[in-house]
Amino acid sequence: MEFEPVIGLEVHAQLKTKTKIFCACSTSFGAPPNTHTCPVCLGMPGVLPVLNKKVVEYALRMALATHCEITRESRFARKNYFYPDLPKGYQISQYELPIARHGFVDIEVAGDLRRIGITRIHMEEDAGKLGHDPDRPVSMVDFNRTGVPLIEIVSEPDLRRPEEAGSYLKQLRSIVRYLGICDGNLEEGSFRCDANISIRPKDTQPLGTRTEIKNLNSFKHVEKALQYEISRQREVLMDGGQIVQETRLWDPDKDKTTSMRGKEEAHDYRYFPDPDLLPLVIDEEWIENVKTNLPELPDAKKQRFMDQYELPSYDAELLTSDRELADYFENCTREFPQPKKVSNWVMGSLLGLLNARGKTIEDSPVSAVDLARLLALVEEGVISGKIAKTVFDEMAQTAKPAKQIVAEKGLVQITDTGALEDVVLRIIAGHPREVEAYKTGKTQLLGFFVGQIMKATRGQANPKMVNDILKQKLQG
Numbered sequence: 479m480e481f482e483p484v485i486g487l488e489v490h491a492q493l494k495t496k497t498k499i500f501c502a503c504s505t506s507f508g509a510p511p512n513t514h515t516c517p518v519c520l521g522m523p524g525v526l527p528v529l530n531k532k533v534v535e536y537a538l539r540m541a542l543a544t545h546c547e548i549t550r551e552s553r554f555a556r557k558n559y560f561y562p563d564l565p566k567g568y569q570i571s572q573y574e575l576p577i578a579r580h581g582f583v584d585i586e587v588a589g590d591l592r593r594i595g596i597t598r599i600h601m602e603e604d605a606g607k608l609g610h611d612p613d614r615p616v617s618m619v620d621f622n623r624t625g626v627p628l629i630e631i632v633s634e635p636d637l638r639r640p641e642e643a644g645s646y647l648k649q650l651r652s653i654v655r656y657l658g659i660c661d662g663n664l665e666e667g668s669f670r671c672d673a674n675i676s677i678r679p680k681d682t683q684p685l686g687t688r689t690e691i692k693n694l695n696s697f698k699h700v701e702k703a704l705q706y707e708i709s710r711q712r713e714v715l716m717d718g719g720q721i722v723q724e725t726r727l728w729d730p731d732k733d734k735t736t737s738m739r740g741k742e743e744a745h746d747y748r749y750f751p752d753p754d755l756l757p758l759v760i761d762e763e764w765i766e767n768v769k770t771n772l773p774e775l776p777d778a779k780k781q782r783f784m785d786q787y788e789l790p791s792y793d794a795e796l797l798t799s800d801r802e803l804a805d806y807f808e809n810c811t812r813e814f815p816q817p818k819k820v821s822n823w824v825m826g827s828l829l830g831l832l833n834a835r836g837k838t839i840e841d842s843p844v845s846a847v848d849l850a851r852l853l854a855l856v857e858e859g860v861i862s863g864k865i866a867k868t869v870f871d872e873m874a875q876t877a878k879p880a881k882q883i884v885a886e887k888g889l890v891q892i893t894d895t896g897a898l899e900d901v902v903l904r905i906i907a908g909h910p911r912e913v914e915a916y917k918t919g920k921t922q923l924l925g926f927f928v929g930q931i932m933k934a935t936r937g938q939a940n941p942k943m944v945n946d947i948l949k950q951k952l953q954g
């Protein structure tokens with residue numbers, strides 16, 4: 479029997495505000511435990527939360543970027559549960575009236591365009607963090623993260639394959655980073671995802687029982703966990719069993735999910751409107767203002783890169799996946815207006831270098847302008863394309879400009895006809911058998927001679943001139 483997976487994602491994005499959602503404590507990461515706390519975020523009796531306006535603005539940006547309807551009067555609610563990292567015994571979130579609903583995000587997987595619905599976006603506060611001492615029977619709690627603002631983006635169950643889930647997640651991350659509202663750091667947990675998944679016999683409508691997978695802190699884990707869960711559920715059903723609705727934990731070391739707890743229903747949390755916070759009223763002027771100030775978003779930028787620079791879809795997609803990378807490309811192209819050549823260098827040598835060093839484009843050791851100047855040297859015939867790669871590596875090591883490296887290392891291309899002729903004649907004289915073979919019709923040996931000449935000139939000979947001279951001398 480063939481099954482079809484039905485997948486929905488719940489994504490939490492930590493907002494990059496300076497202060498927490500309901501108090502003035504700092505949100506910065508990595509401070510000593512419990513140093514960014516006050517009576518409000520510690521949930522002391524008698525304190526009152528005051529909403530951070532920036533949080534609402536950031537949530538509005540995301541809502542508008544994902545084509546959501548804005549709720550003109552939304553409400554904060556208390557989500558009640560007991561856990562040691564939650565000092566108030568409830569989390570302030572939004573429930574019946576979230577700030578935004580009914581949006582969508584477009585994704586492309588292997589050439590297929592898919593529109594993924596967004597059910598809702600709501601604002602909420604984060605909980606604290608528990609640490610467990612491996613040597614003693616002791617747990618410690620750090621409340622620095624308590625009250626740090628989050629938005630939760632809940633998708634419709636529109637995803638059908640693990641690759642689509644990965645692609646949707648990457649697209650969301652790209653959008654929050656473009657908007658400047660979240661750093662998108664999966665390892666530090668500022669962008670995290672839970673996945674709901676069920677399977678049903680192909681071409682049927684009713685949804686199967688779903689499980690929720692937690693602890694997905696990389697794109698790879700999301701796809702692997704979903705693949706695992708799909709085959710696990712299929713096996714259970716094929717054996718005549720039933721899927722239990724539950725929360726499961728992804729174990730990246732063992733490559734499997736394990737049962738964590740039975741799934742809570744909304745009523746388990748006894749939601750009710752928070753009496754300490756007024757309804758949140760958002761007027762048209764504010765919405766218009768946020769809308770006008772939205773930056774160009776990944777989809778629009780990709781289309782523009784294809785139109786304006788005539789780049790293939792693949793290049794445009796990759797270059798616009800990150801706002802800084804797109805800026806780098808455009809800065810470089812402004813100086814060296816041959817977009818496809820710039821794109822090849824950025825996607826090849828530059829990203830290769832950054833990946834190898836585990837760096838992002840912001841810390842690129844080669845600036846966009848310096849790369850443009852290097853490409854100009856190739857274009858002007860000062861150095862060969864092959865030497866350019868050597869110069870690029872040297873630029874990355876020393877941060878020196880291309881011109882200086884070329885001068886210091888004497889890498890200028892040999893374009894002197896006399897000098898090149900000497901080398902060509904020397905190589906020809908050294909390989910009489912190959913010359914004989916060439917003359918009897920083995921013309922593919924030309925490549926062999928070019929290789930020998932390049933070796934002899936340490937790659938500095940002008941390839942076109944070498945070809946011309948070589949053909950002429952071999953025929954002579």
Ligand SMILES: [Zn+2]
Nearest residue numbers: 501503516519
């Ligand atoms: Zn505080």
